[in-house]
Amino acid sequence: MSLDLTLDGQVVPFQEGETLYEVASRHGDKIPTLCYDKRLDPLGACRLCVVEVEGANGPLASCTTPARAGMAVRTVTEDLERHRKTLVDLVLSENPKGAEIDPLRGLASQELAQLSVRYGSDGTRFAGATSGHSRFDDPNPMILRDYDNCISCYRCVRVCAEQEGDYAISITGRGFGTQISAEFDVDLEDSDCTFCGQCIQTCPTGALGDLRALQHADLPEPITATRSICPYCGVGCSLDLLTKGETLVGVQPAMDGPANEGALCIKGQFAWEWVQHPDRLTEPLVRKDGELVPATWEEALDRAAAGFAQAGAEHGRRSVYAVASGRAPHESAYSVQKFIRVNFGTNQIDNCSRA
Amino acid sequence: MPASPTDEQLIKRWQDEPAPVLPLLHAFNERDGHISREGLEAISAGLRIPLANLHGSVTFYHHISGEPESRDRPRVCMGPICRLNGSEQLLHDLEGAEPMACAGRCDDPIPVLQADRALVGLSGDKLQQAPSPLPPLNPGGLEECCLASVREPDRATCSGYMRTGGYAALAKAREMEPEEILQVLEDSGLAGRGGAGFPTATKWRAVRDAQGGPKTLVCNADEGEPGCFKDRVLLDHDPHAILEGMAIAGLATGAARGFIYLRYEYPQTLAILERALEEAKEHLDGFEFCVRRGAGAYICGEETSLLNSLEGEHPFPRNRPPFPVTHGFEQTPTVVNNVETLASVAPILARGAEWYAGLGLGEHRGTKLISLSGDVLRPGNYEVPMGFPLKTLLFDWAGVPEGRKVQAVTMAGLSGGFLGAADLDVTLDEACLRAKGSFLGAGGIMVFDDRRDMFEIARQSMEFFASEACGKCFPCRIGTERLTERLSEPSGALAPEAWTEEVRAIGYTMIELSACGLGKSAPLITESLLRLFPEEVSAKLEAR
Amino acid sequence: MSNPLADMDKPDVIFCIGTNMTETHPVAATRLKQAQAKGAILIVADPRHIPLARRADIHLPLRVGSDVALLGAMAHVIAERGLMDESFIAERTEGWDSVREHLKSFTPEWAEGITGVPAALIEQAAVLYAQADRGAIYYTLGITEHISGVDNVQSLSNLALMTGNLGREGTGINPMRGQNNIQGAGDCGALPGNYPGFQPVTDPAMQAKFEEAWGTKVDLEPGMTKVRALEHAGEKIFAMLICGENTLISDPDYDHCERALGRLDHLVVVDIFKTETAELADVVLPASAWAETDGVFTNTERRPQRVRAAVPAQGQARPDWWILAEISKRLGSDQFEYNSAAEVFNELCSLSPLYAGLDWDRIDAGRYQWPVPEADHPGTPMLHVGEFPRGKGLFKTPAYRDPAEVVNEDYPVWLTTGRRLEHYHTRTMSGRSTGTEYLLNEETLEVHPADVQAWGLEHGGMARMSSPRGSVLVRVASDDTSPPGTVFCSFSFSEVPINKLTGSGYDPITDTAELKVCPVRVEPVSG
Structure with a gap:
């Protein structure tokens, strides 16, 4: 059965069980929101996504209102926009720094900044007390806890509970004094936190930030994102490599990654600095007089080939063996097995899966 | 003295009961005088509730805390009526006392809560345990429903x-x-x-x-x-x-x-x-x-x-x-x-x-309990027919002090905001009160006569809402705070016009967008203050 | 995996065995946690009280290496109580009668004696799994790294077959592959018995196919496994190329491994760091790394996905395929004329029936799970729907065997090895990243508090741990994750080369080392 409702004058179809926000997101302009993450149960906290529904007693939060056939919904009216401006002004009044946030802090970190532009908010209207107590003293080198920018949308708490199942952080206190903390305010490393970084990536204000990425905040080049796959376990999480010029500056999860749908773990999120680590091998080495010493590619390749040829000649072609990597890409493993089969005509090849 | 129960005994006592979390928290609080870290860890493990969540919930509630000896600290009612009766002085006088929101004894102030003891008295030396006052006999001789038998001896047994x-x-x-x-x-x-x-x-x-x-x-x-x-x-x-x-x-x-x-x-x-x-x-x-x-x-x-x-x-x-x-x-x-x-x-x-x-008046059905307090001679609970005239209740039944004029009354406790002297000609039913921008709600009415500073009452009221706002929805979480700030002394250098614009804008968005009744009704305080007492507001702001 | 990752929040009964998934595959584990939040029952069989076990509805703390007994007893209970899926057995399997007979002796009481798991708990777990609408099995190396690895897998297969928990959403037998491209290495034919696409080298038709494709001659006999190759180093094997593996640290029996590599005439290592293994090489060739290399990884659910270069390679580092091509050219081959990773991958697709419908461009968004037999095929997220590769599912009759070595007077403690959340394998990467290294920068031996006391150890103090093959010094961490009598250590830190101790035995069919069981002696070291 097809279900329809009227959205800003247009008749649009929807599926049973969808919310008005989900229906509206597929059609027309984006309804503003700060507490919404499509992976999480809608909370209805920020109230920015309110819409007018004919016959309803006042505006309704579209993220928590189920779509029903025949509804007449308006997503943009003068009144709604006035409310939204008041809300954004209120939010910025306690988080004035939220209008300018380094995008390296996290995937969603620009959401408030974008709304501040859209509604011309600079934090001066409704000026008053601020509520966040930053935890710059938390010594972990991964998650910045700049709660001066916290707007109490609880996306971090919700992603930690609903997506990760870790329940490492929760809501403490109440009202304006609400804070986000681990049990007894302990540092994250002493809590159930697994440093998956999901809280960082869903934070709409950069109150939680990626400290590994932020070490490169001062590099002048623009940020480029390159889609790739995590190099650690076999799950195959999609992620974006963030680069500035020739420097790898960070990793962000890919929300459309088929295997992970936006999730990462501590290794995928934070353990990438080895790529440009000074310990990397940067030149071929050959053993001379018992020592490994630098060599040209020509010399090293000649030496490598000669050794294999010699073994084949002295001990037979079955005396040459190769081990392919379960870490390197297909093109490596394929080349290694082909190297053995083509050059020596044997199947003296294995990979590292048996140990 | 019996040995105090162990963690295991307490958890065993409650873990298979329905809704065990609150009773377990109270049991540990009672045993230890506060909610200790070890206690919370034991509850978390025993009930398989994430520790951070449990800790977060404990910090939410006023009366349980991780602070040692917090349970036995006296808590003094800071409700509007108790303040009129000197609760701020009492708070000051009682050692280690902390303020508590209205404790529901406005007909016989001032309630002080200490551990499991509910005390009452106007000063520290007079505090004693006393049963809740019985409601006055129905002054109009009208038939009652739920108060009809309440005054019978031994009715509670x-x-x-x-x-x-x-x-x-x-x-x-x-x-x-x-x-x-x-x-x-x-x-x-x-x-x-x-x-x-x-x-x-x-x-x-x-x-x-x-x-x-x-x-x-x-x-x-x-x-x-x-x-x-x-x-x-x-x-x-x-x-x-x-x-x-x-x-x-x-x-x-x-x-x-x-x-x-x-x-x-x-x-x-x-x-x-x-x-x-x-x-x-x-x-x-x-x-x-x-x-x-x-x-x-x-x-x-x-x-x-x-x-x-x-x-x-x-x-x-x-x-x-x-x-x-x-x-x-x-x-x-x-x-x-x-x-x-x-x-x-x-x-x-x-x-x-x-x-x-048939107990209701006119088209209204049934009765409503009204808790009446403040500047009246006979505060207490009255059961009135739905549709009963407020003035009769106020002036004929409860009576106002000699020589005083009623300046304002609250409706629905604090949630309905203020009705001014000109609005008192209403009947106690939702239709009539909603037409005045207020509502009957749970039926609490606080009376303030012409001695009272309504701006200050409004400030106290908003402070209450701010301290009770849960923190879930933005308009209420930030709005109650901003309105409290604006009603308080150091509210910045806002000119009266800008002040009014901000208070109205915040209130409008809170009423329309808040997720629950608290945020939707709190601004009725400021709305009615601005409507009923514009001169007092101007005077206050200019004096800043 | 027989079923896709996206299925992991769909079972109503989850049976995890030999998988410390929250630490080794954290993102996959989130889906299990979500399933549990939606009401799924979680059964975890693991010797240790791992995080997943702490979340479980039922934890079966079996003695290391006793999986066949446990799983057989579960199957026994299901058979005795008649909880099988009779129509699935009738329509889709063969060998039921013999397995039924075989299972008769696997009573829960008998299994309790071997596994240490109370018989009642085994029964409870068996009944829950059998009665599930959608029961799914997940395992990792805790199943395979035993001398009975194949038997363990067959025991799991029996459970799934007898209850019909295969070929449907939210069911299946799901091994979680440990390395980002270990599935891909197999897909590519880096195996002694298989060409790309798991085509057997012993099949003359396959031999002909590849000889034609590559213009060469290839043996019809399988090669050696790596384990055997190392064993025969200096006897039959004289030259070795090791690509991207720190064999010395990650393989069992460090000393044996070091001697083996030392016996080679010629060792070439292709890697991104100068690993302990590279230190032994005659030639070390610097490879370009992840984030510097275009290529393909296939994940544990058989999904080929593209990795892309985002930064230039460090120094003179080059892609592996280029390095292998250059060596091959010097050996006289004209079969390695590649200009890009894409050309290599497309050649693989042309030779592997599993990838026949794929090419470099089609896997751009990672939408396909193999087999993808032709170009317009949607891929195969779920295996065994309606039919198994061999037709009917075959019940096997694995018997219980003790581990290669069992605890004795000299080595009275079970050591089991594994991984930790913060680090990956030998730490070549995670050890050079600030965050992971901050959280964990030293290996410790996980010892139950009661044992710490009984053995005269101290939390934070040093201990010497020895097996017949060697000994290591390691700091003691008092922790009730390991049960009394069993200790745990990872092999991530070269300072604690735990594989000096391991290497007691290998699965007779796969040559997989029994890294999960090693009797040891643990003694305090003063100072």
């Missing part, structure tokens, strides 16, 4: 209750089909007396018809609205009436289990209820009712916050739909009724729908 007709309605209901019970309720016109005014029969029917189970009853006894103390008088003096009402609700809906969620500030009521439950066992055959004590949070009077609190979840209000009638306690179909509503059920069943409906 089972034998006293039985002697005055108690449990006859339940016996009758046991002979009736659920639909017959529902029909009587429907015909009586009984509607939710906690403030929402939703027809009781409709709610019960929805639960009866809902899929899934087990079905659950909840008596909302988290009476937290400042200026409201009507549930307390019923619970203290007529507890069996509430149990009987719950049992009848159970018969009508098919719910066999029930909770009474009692506000923390009523410890003596807890004892009364527990005794009543013990005594009424034979009458309540087939039902499992128990009391769960709150821990100090106004928001838990909101039914979905209450359900979260009962479940041990963070007590934020839930989004609706789904509603509690289909997805309530632990997602089961749940009736949540106010104390007064439940107390009205047995009399209605005993005496008939027509009788109850």
Whole structure:
């Protein structure tokens, strides 16, 4: 059965069980929101996504209102926009720094900044007390806890509970004094936190930030994102490599990654600095007089080939063996097995899966 | 002295009980004088609740805390009426005392809560334990419903209750089909007396018809609205009436289990209820009712916050739909009724729908309890017919002090904002009051005569809402704070016009967009202040 | 995996065995946690009280290496109580009668004696799994790194076959592959018995196919496994190329491994760091790394996905395929004329029936799970729907065997090895990243508090742990994750080369080392 409702004058179809926000997101302009993450149960906290529904007693939060056939919904009216401006002004009044946030802090970190532009908010209207107590003293080198920018949308708490199942952080206190903390305010490393970084990536204000990425905040080049796959376990999480010029500056999860749908773990999120680590091998080495010493590619390749040829000649072609990597890409493993089969005509090849 | 129970004993005592989190927190608090870190870790492990969540919830409530010896600290009521009676001085005088929101004893101030003792007195040396005052005899001689028998001696005991007709309605209901019970309720016109005014029969029917189970009853006894103390008088003096009402609700809906969620500030009521439950066992055959004590949070009077609190979840209000009638306690179909509503059920069943409906005036049906306090000669609980003139209650029944003029009264405790002197010509029913931009709500009315600084009363009121805002929705979390700041002395260098614009803009968005009643009604304070007392506001602002 | 990752929040009963998934595959584990939040029952069989076990509804703390007994007893209970899926057995399997007979002796009481798991708990777990609408099995190396690895897998297969928990959403037998491209290495034919696409080298038709494709001659006989190759180093094997593996640290029996590599005439290592293994090489060739290399990884659910270069390679580092091509050219081959990773991958697709419908461009968004037999094929997220590769599912009759070595007077403690959340394998990468290294920068031996006391150890103090093959010094961490009598250590830190101790035995069919069981002696070291 097809279900329809009227959205800003247009008749649009929807599926049973969808919310008005989900229906509206597929059609027309984006309804503003700060507490919404499509992976999480809608909370209805920020109230920015309110819409007018004919016959309803006042505006309704579209993220928590189920779509029903025949509804007449308006997503943009003068009144709604006035409310939204008041809300954004209120939010910025306690988080004035939220209008300018380094995008390296996290995937969603620009959401408030974008709304501040859209509604011309600079934090001066409704000026008053601020509520966040930053935890710059938390010594972990991964998650910045700049709660001066916290707007109490609880996306971090919700992603930690609903997506990760870790329940490492929760809501403490109440009202304006609400804070986000681990049990007894302990540092994250002493809590159930697994440093998956999901809280960082869903934070709409950069109150939680990626400290590994932020070490490169001062590099002048623009940020480029390159889609790739995590190099650690076999799950195959999609992620974006963030680069500035020739420097790898960070990793962000890919929300459309088929295997992970936006999730990462501590290794995928934070353990990438080895790529440009000074310990990397940067030149071929050959053993001379018992020592490994630098060599040209020509010399090293000649030496490598000669050794294999010699073994084949002295001990037979079955005396040459190769081990392919379960870490390197297909093109490596394929080349290694082909190297053995083509050059020596044997199947003296294995990979590292048996140990 | 018996050895204090071990962690394991306490957890074993509660872990297989329904809704074990609050009682366990209280048990540890009672044993240790605070909620210790080790205690919380034991509860977390015993009930398999994430420690961070449990810790977060503890920090939410006013009356439990991780601070050593916090349980025994005296808490002094800072409700508007108690302040008029000198509670700020009392707070100052009592060593180690801390302020507490209105503790529901405005008819006999000043309540001081210390551990399990509910004390009352106007100064430190006069504090003593005393039963809740009985309501004054109905000055108009009008027929009452839920207060009718409350003044009977021994009514709170089972034998006293039985002697005055108690449990006859339940016996009758046991002979009736659920639909017959529902029909009587429907015909009586009984509607939710906690403030929402939703027809009781409709709610019960929805639960009866809902899929899934087990079905659950909840008596909302988290009476937290400042200026409201009507549930307390019923619970203290007529507890069996509430149990009987719950049992009848159970018969009508098919719910066999029930909770009474009692506000923390009523410890003596807890004892009364527990005794009543013990005594009424034979009458309540087939039902499992128990009391769960709150821990100090106004928001838990909101039914979905209450359900979260009962479940041990963070007590934020839930989004609706789904509603509690289909997805309530632990997602089961749940009736949540106010104390007064439940107390009205047995009399209605005993005496008939027509009788109850006929108690109202004009087209209105039934009665309403009003908690009247402040600048009146005879404060207390009055049961008035729906549609009763406010002026009669105020001037003829309660009386105002000689030579004083009523400047304003609050409605719905604080939630309905102020009615000014010019607005007093109203009748006590939702239709009339809503036309004045207010509402009857739970029926608390605080009276302020011409001695009072209404700007200051408004400031106190907003401060209350700010300290009780849960923190879930943005307009209320930030709005109550900003409005409190603007009503307070150092509210910045705002010119009066800019001040008014900001207060109106914040209030408008709070009313329209807040997620629950707290945020929607708090700005009625500032709205009515601006409407009724523009000169006082200007004078205040100019004096800054 | 027989079923896709996206299925992991769909079972109503989850049976995890030999998988410390929250630490080794954290993102996959989130889906199990979500399933549990939605009401799924979690059964965890693991010797240790790992995080997943702490969340479990039922934890079966079996003695290391006793999986066949446990799983056989579960199957016994299901058979005795008649909880099988009779129609699935009738329509889709063969060998039921013999397995039924075989299972008769696997009573829960008998299994309790071997596994240490109470018989009642085994029964409870068996009944829950059998009665599930959608029961799914997940395992990792805790199943395979045993001398009975194949038997363990067959025991799991019996459970799934007899209850019909295969070929449907939210069911299956799901091994979680440990390395980002270990599935891909197999897909590519880096195996002694298989060409790309798991085509057997012993099949003359396959031999002909590849000889034609590559213009060369290839043996019809399988090669040696790596384990055997190392064993025969200096006897039959004289030259070795090791690509991207720190063999010395990650393989069992460090000393044996070091001697083996030392016996080679010629060792070439292709890697990104100068690993302990590279230190032994004659030639070390610097490879370009992840984030510097275009290529393909296939994940544990058989999904080929593209990795992309985002930064230039460090120094003179080059892609592996280029390095292998250059060596091959010097050996006289003209079969390695590649200009890009894409050309290599497309050649693989042309030769592997599993990838026949794929090419470099089609896997751009990672939408396909193999087999993808032709170009317009949607891929195969779920295996065994309606039919097994061999037709009917075959029941096997594995018997219980003790581990290669069992605890005795000299080595009275079970050591089991594994991984930790913060680090990956030998820490070549995670050890050079600030965050992971901050959280964990030293290996410790996990010892139950009661044992710490009984053995005269101290939390934070040093201990010497020895097996017949060697000994290591390691700091003691008192922790009730390991049960009394069993200790745990990871092999991530070269300072604690735990594989000096391991290497007691190998699965007779796969040559997989028994890294999960090693009797040891643990003694305090003063100072």
